Amino acid sequence: MLDNWLFVGIFVLIGAVFPIAPILMGKFLGPNKPNPIKADTYECGMETVGESWIQFKVQYYIFALAFLIFDVEVVFLFPWAVAFDQLGIFAVVSGITFIIILVDALVYAWRKGALEWA
Amino acid sequence: MDFLTNPVDAIREWLLGLMANMPAPWPDVIVNLLGVVVVASFGLGLVIILVWVERKVAARFQDRFGPNRVGPYGLFQTVADILKLFTKEDTTPDNADKPVYNLAPILSLFSVLLIWAVIPFSKDWLGTDLNVGVLYIVAVGSLGALAVLMAGWSSNNKFALLGAFRTVAQLVSYEVPLVISILIPVLLARSMGVHAIVDAQDTFFGMFFFMAPIAAVIFFISSIAEVGRTPFDLLEAESEIVAGFHIEYSGAKFAMIFAGEFLHAFTIAVLTATLFFGGWRGPGAEAYPILGWVYFMAKSLGVYLIVSWIRSTLPRIRIDHMLSFNWKYLTPLALATLIVTALLTKILEGQAVWYQSLVMFLSNVVLFLIANEIVKWRESKKPGRQVVGQPRPVARPPAEPAAEAEA
Numbered sequence: 001m002l003d004n005w006l007f008v009g010i011f012v013l014i015g016a017v018f019p020i021a022p023i024l025m026g027k028f029l030g031p032n033k034p035n036p037i038k039a040d041t042y043e044c045g046m047e048t049v050g051e052s053w054i055q056f057k058v059q060y061y062i063f064a065l066a067f068l069i070f071d072v073e074v075v076f077l078f079p080w081a082v083a084f085d086q087l088g089i090f091a092v093v094s095g096i097t098f099i100i101i102l103v104d105a106l107v108y109a110w111r112k113g114a115l116e117w118a
Numbered sequence: 119m120d121f122l123t124n125p126v127d128a129i130r131e132w133l134l135g136l137m138a139n140m141p142a143p144w145p146d147v148i149v150n151l152l153g154v155v156v157v158a159s160f161g162l163g164l165v166i167i168l169v170w171v172e173r174k175v176a177a178r179f180q181d182r183f184g185p186n187r188v189g190p191y192g193l194f195q196t197v198a199d200i201l202k203l204f205t206k207e208d209t210t211p212d213n214a215d216k217p218v219y220n221l222a223p224i225l226s227l228f229s230v231l232l233i234w235a236v237i238p239f240s241k242d243w244l245g246t247d248l249n250v251g252v253l254y255i256v257a258v259g260s261l262g263a264l265a266v267l268m269a270g271w272s273s274n275n276k277f278a279l280l281g282a283f284r285t286v287a288q289l290v291s292y293e294v295p296l297v298i299s300i301l302i303p304v305l306l307a308r309s310m311g312v313h314a315i316v317d318a319q320d321t322f323f324g325m326f327f328f329m330a331p332i333a334a335v336i337f338f339i340s341s342i343a344e345v346g347r348t349p350f351d352l353l354e355a356e357s358e359i360v361a362g363f364h365i366e367y368s369g370a371k372f373a374m375i376f377a378g379e380f381l382h383a384f385t386i387a388v389l390t391a392t393l394f395f396g397g398w399r400g401p402g403a404e405a406y407p408i409l410g411w412v413y414f415m416a417k418s419l420g421v422y423l424i425v426s427w428i429r430s431t432l433p434r435i436r437i438d439h440m441l442s443f444n445w446k447y448l449t450p451l452a453l454a455t456l457i458v459t460a461l462l463t464k465i466l467e468g469q470a471v472w473y474q475s476l477v478m479f480l481s482n483v484v485l486f487l488i489a490n491e492i493v494k495w496r497e498s499k500k501p502g503r504q505v506v507g508q509p510r511p512v513a514r515p516p517a518e519p520a521a522e523a524e525a
Binding site: 014034041063077106 | 371
């Protein structure tokens, strides 16, 4: 079973080379005449004001948190799904109870307003 | 004839025969290396054809021809575009975070290429048969979101950063129904390996599309949102946030991001075809593996044409609508489908395949209708909006009494 991962290991190496090669080719084939106006930050022709690393809106953090909860839930459910044949009806009902507890979490987040964009 | 029906195995046997005298791990490593090069080159070569297909199909939907000057039917247009992109100057914005800035386009294409390692092109023609194939696909596909954030952050540009934040919010949100709906074929096939999932779809009515249509549709919609195609392409829409996270990239780096995005669009078509439509399955595919490859490409191209069709038809969705559609409709529906599928699979264990398919299909239809009713009920509770055509108050001059005119 571990031999299967040899392919993936080689793929990681070659898969890193495949994008790097055209970028290097681009460095050789393209002109290289930097000047300060070309290297300026793009803002539809206007001058930028202030720093570029602006304040972070907290809503992004909340979406990432919600994603994390449901992703970990699904990761726990993968072994349950794979071992489905050897499970009796009791284990199926336990799995479904687990899912329902997390649906509860979704409803809580929804009612608290955590899923609004504003 | 043997060579024609199964060229991959014939070549592999010949190579192993040539290297029979080498010490132990080397023949394996070299055969794997050649396999990797073939699969990765197939993926990248496909991008060139796909860009052409996309441009022609989108053009026909818009009642025009599309590229038809460069080469017969415009086939060499993509080659010309690639040559143009490689000969452009590679400017780097000042104060950009150089290592991160250079790594982002590489990671973007890397994450998509790595998915191709576990996809079965035909019976026994696959990169590798990982027993956790589906989990691997989800894990590797998520690296793309990291690449987007790296590109936006390191560009030293407020709009790139904002675009990257919104892109990552969308990508990360739509991963939830994606992963839940991937869990359903895993449940139905009792295995996480992609090869095993295709193996479990032996008959026509055993295709997981018939057993779990809601899961197929949710997977399809979530992966369109993952790629960033219309109607979910708020992130790169030129009228909204001029190019989003890849504003500051030009030349070959932009070509890598662009190629990664197109290849990702085709990869999700391939994944939908493999997980839900039976991949390489079809009449005669076991006996003649090359026929299996033909079925695989036909199914994937069919799904890709549907993706293009949706892109040419629907308008763009606003980001708050997009996120509320995800969290308030797709996620609960996916979880409900998972519960219903798990219960029915256990109850109907051991019955005939067509019977299981019929019952599960009907249960999915019922679930979809219930979800629709719930949405309608919620909409009816909201305060009504102004309806077009209702009489609105109009200003009129005060009525003059007829007696005044005489006096």
